[in-house]
Amino acid sequence: MKPEHVSFFEEPRPPIPGNLLFEALTPPKEIILAVNPRVTIEVVEGVLKAAKDTENIVILELALSEMNLKGGYTGLTPKAFAERVRRAAENVGWFGYVLHADHVAVRKGTDEEIDNIKKELDARINAGFTSYAIDTSYLFDVTKDTVSEQLKKVIELGTELFNYLDERIGHKNYGREGEVGEIGKSELTEVDEALYYVESMKKNGVSLHWLAINNGSKHGVSVDAQGNIIPQLGINIKRTVEIVQALWSNGYPTRIAQHGVSGTPLHLIAEAFPKGMINKGNVATYYMLMVYDILRIYESELFRKIYRWVIEKYRKEGVPEIEVFTENCKHALKEFFDELEKISDETKEAIRAKAYADTLLHIKAFGMEKTAKKLYEYLKIRNIKYG
Numbered sequence: 001m002k003p004e005h006v007s008f009f010e011e012p013r014p015p016i017p018g019n020l021l022f023e024a025l026t027p028p029k030e031i032i033l034a035v036n037p038r039v040t041i042e043v044v045e046g047v048l049k050a051a052k053d054t055e056n057i058v059i060l061e062l063a064l065s066e067m068n069l070k071g072g073y074t075g076l077t078p079k080a081f082a083e084r085v086r087r088a089a090e091n092v093g094w095f096g097y098v099l100h101a102d103h104v105a106v107r108k109g110t111d112e113e114i115d116n117i118k119k120e121l122d123a124r125i126n127a128g129f130t131s132y133a134i135d136t137s138y139l140f141d142v143t144k145d146t147v148s149e150q151l152k153k154v155i156e157l158g159t160e161l162f163n164y165l166d167e168r169i170g171h172k173n174y175g176r177e178g179e180v181g182e183i184g185k186s187e188l189t190e191v192d193e194a195l196y197y198v199e200s201m202k203k204n205g206v207s208l209h210w211l212a213i214n215n216g217s218k219h220g221v222s223v224d225a226q227g228n229i230i231p232q233l234g235i236n237i238k239r240t241v242e243i244v245q246a247l248w249s250n251g252y253p254t255r256i257a258q259h260g261v262s263g264t265p266l267h268l269i270a271e272a273f274p275k276g277m278i279n280k281g282n283v284a285t286y287y288m289l290m291v292y293d294i295l296r297i298y299e300s301e302l303f304r305k306i307y308r309w310v311i312e313k314y315r316k317e318g319v320p321e322i323e324v325f326t327e328n329c330k331h332a333l334k335e336f337f338d339e340l341e342k343i344s345d346e347t348k349e350a351i352r353a354k355a356y357a358d359t360l361l362h363i364k365a366f367g368m369e370k371t372a373k374k375l376y377e378y379l380k381i382r383n384i385k386y387g
Helices: 004-010 018-024 041-054 078-092 111-127 152-169 191-203 237-249 266-272 285-298 300-314 321-335 337-341 345-365 371-381
Strands: 032-035 058-063 097-105 131-135 175-179 210-212 255-258 278-283
Touching: 004 041, 004 371, 018 097, 018 175, 018 371, 032 041, 032 345, 041 058, 041 078, 041 285, 041 345, 058 131, 078 097, 078 111, 097 111, 097 175, 111 152, 131 152, 131 210, 152 191, 175 191, 191 210, 191 237, 237 255, 266 345, 278 285, 285 300, 285 321, 285 345, 300 321, 300 337, 321 337
Parallel strands: 032 058, 032 278, 058 097, 097 131, 131 175, 175 210, 210 255, 255 278
Antiparallel strands: none
16 A cells, blocks of 8 residues: 555645645755756656656756746746646656746846846746745945845845745745855855854844855866766855854854755765755756756667757857867757757657666665655644645
């Protein structure tokens, strides 16, 4: 007889509110796999099948740059992405996922930009997203001397946008992720910066579940002249732990959302990452490059066409072609959207299978163990219904 929690998430239901998953995994012992499936529904199907077979909940997400009302660089709107994920869940028979709006980034903070961000948030609300990352970290003011002055705009606009979500959604029953340190900058996030940010947001009525910091990671991957991925070993575990310990000792249960995981060796994550403290791991470029590797073998003509387009458009003097391609191939997703939708059934099956196998590895390395059961029991004991 099938376990209750498995049957529960096999039945069609809306995406899981991110706050419920956060609360159910308390005390936290794992990193939740958060996948940005930029390309083809088959990636989503492989991820969800692996989640189903291991009885786990995953987060499916795309950032504002990847997905927006104009299609971002993937060609997907919020509605189209939500529908793609829903279709994949129906095909696999697993509705154990959170639908997350990743990196809703405010870069300048102008009135025009904020108005546009609010329209984008409306589109995600209407599409049924159940978790939101408001990223105002670009507004960190390096010209100021004190933490309160440096983070003033970061906190003000972050609060405004989370308040907007509360008003439009009508409740706080959704996942909330903030960002205090811009990913990829040379300066690591300081403990007092992270603590002041979370503390100030809380005072403003915004309780953050996850916090993205600059702890030495970078988005995407780097490759050598032969196209081999250079392992990313720069994540500062010590600083990460110091920040979480400071948050927890001051009564804030906020956990770290680790961005830039794609280039980090899985064995390093399995062996060295402080699971639970790091509670959400974003993996995007990894799955995209996986698809390109498969296209290179199964759809060689299409791959060559995409490769030539990327090189011609983004060629740089003195930079190896493979490096140019790896850095810029994400921009081809929208350009070749229709052709990527028409790949052969054989290719689609290869993508599903590889996404499935790679997701199993990530789930194991992230320390995820039957998170669907933990969430189901949390909902059942408290008689919580969602949707």
